[in-house]
Amino acid sequence: MGKVREFIEYNYRHFNSAALVDAAKGYEKHLAEGKKMLVSLAGAMSTAELGISLAEMIRQDKIHMISTTGANLEEDLMNLVAHNSYERVPHYRDLTAEDEWTLLGRGLNRVTDTCIPEEEAFRRLQQHVFDIWKEAEDKGERYFPHEFLYKLILSGVLEQYYEIDPKNSWMIAAAEKNLPIIVPGWEDSTLGNIFASYCITGDLKPSTIKSGIEYMMWLADYYSNNAGEEGIGFFQIGGGIAGDFPICVVPMLSQDLEREDTPFWSYFCQVSDSTTSYGSYSGAVPNEKITWGKLGIDTPKFIIESDATIVVPLVFAILLDQ
Template sequence: MKQAEEQYQTLYKLQPEPLTTPEIKGYDFNQGVDFDALLNSYANFGLQATQLNKAIDIINKMIHWRLGPNEENQDPNTRCTIFLGYTSNMVSSGNREIIRYLAQHKMIDAIVTTAGAIEEDLMKCLSTFHKGDWQANDKEIRLKAICRIGNIYVPAANYGKLEDWLLPVFQEMYKEQKEKSFIWSPSSMIKRFGERINDERSIYYWCAKNDIPVYCPALTDGAIGDMMFHFNYKQDGLICDILQDVVKLNKKAMYSKKSGLVILGGGVVKHHIMNANIWRNGADLAVFINTGIEYDGSDAGAKPSEGITWGKLRVDAEYVKVFSEATLVFPLVVAQTFAKHFQEAKRV
């Protein structure tokens, strides 16, 4: 084999050079169980572990640049705005509590999400979701009035509870629209939902309390849209103007000194955030976590570098895509970034 390799190198005039990049090496549990050391070892683990380590590093850079002007040696002209995007299944799952933590402690500056992520957060304040089975007999559980999201069960009665809660809120908003000539946008509706739910378990309670805008360009695409239809069917005229939010989100990106993106999933949440960053010639830092592949031309599957061609990421941006289902890795990412920084700041 050695002789064959030498002949090959001679034939093709190869000039072998020693590799200078780090050695691939895993964690040695003979050292004990040290989760910080384990996750730090991911840097040279290879495959998606190394991608995850890079994601942690990039988010820590966002946090560094997000420090306020009162922090030592921090230039306010370089402050990073952090945009968080996620699809509804993140709120269906336990990632809801992770996102709530970020909003509770003002660790993010804006959210873009889907209708399901709004209504399910509210529903979880009114009732419960339960562990289910990927292999469930869907005809049988339909007859038991259970809806399924992967291996998560949602009692169909939850939607009735949401409707009973939501319709009076719509009535209140409709009255303000008529009496004060106030036109609602998805973000102002969501802020009102957060105020009225008045439950510290809610993501949007904390967003309303901490003045974190939540943009949902497809707010009608779910039970909330069904209930808007129900409301307007009986009392026509409640208006939701999405253009207001396009302007607000685009301006938030435009005026950001630095822009950092953390996006779980794809579709409208990913594109809406990235499209807003076109107005500043692209984001500076970006982390994408999803399972999409590029070969169908989908938004989720697209390589991050494709965004450079559209001006959604800067030519010199730092970015990474982690090919993973986000419930597996997002809690680990938050533990090594936002939560660690928060705990360290409390100790100072």
């Protein structure tokens, strides 16, 4: 038994700590039964360096698909190539508007207590990403956003910039596995904005990047071909579109396409500090998803109301027997 697991199982007995243990054991049981697991990434998990544990989960085949915001997709690579220029601001709660303005002037974009260096991170990637976008367009080829970044990683062109151990990059682990990824709402990411700017100037065409509708169509095929009779598991980190987009594929298949034999998601866990209030999707309890045809009555359901940057590495440590 791993040391982390031993500590958690002995000490985490009630409330959110007990929910953490139950969710981890449910995830473990799900995998032991031969079922696949989707993990969704919201917030700024890559900037929180979740890749340290997430990459190993991918390498050990404990994650079979990821749904992520465009920000998490690119911020893992930004951390990979510009980590030494990041600045931590532990006193971020005390910053004034003038302090924030000063950070902007220095090219530092703040995410809670961490500042991403614009020049070293964004611009270091931009030219290389443009080159693969342009090459595909000139050949009349189209790819999903994550596929372009896989090409970038596997080309080796970024290796000259690596500033962290590459084993801690979840995007490298995913690229090496060719892990299925969907990136709903990619357009609102920094690279999405950059791509849009090239389209406005006429350097690229919008059609070079496959769309969110095409992601949903792809996901419908993936779920149909991989869910079997019992369904795929859903481990949701945070809320937002990273979770809302993929979970809808089940009611779409069963209701809109009238494939009534489509199984519900077969496991569900959400790690979030958002509470149920005023129609919040992010804070909706799992049972609400029953009414939308996403989860069944008997689907194992867990909710851990806590900080994902603390909770998720512990859940992963249990699953990795660390």
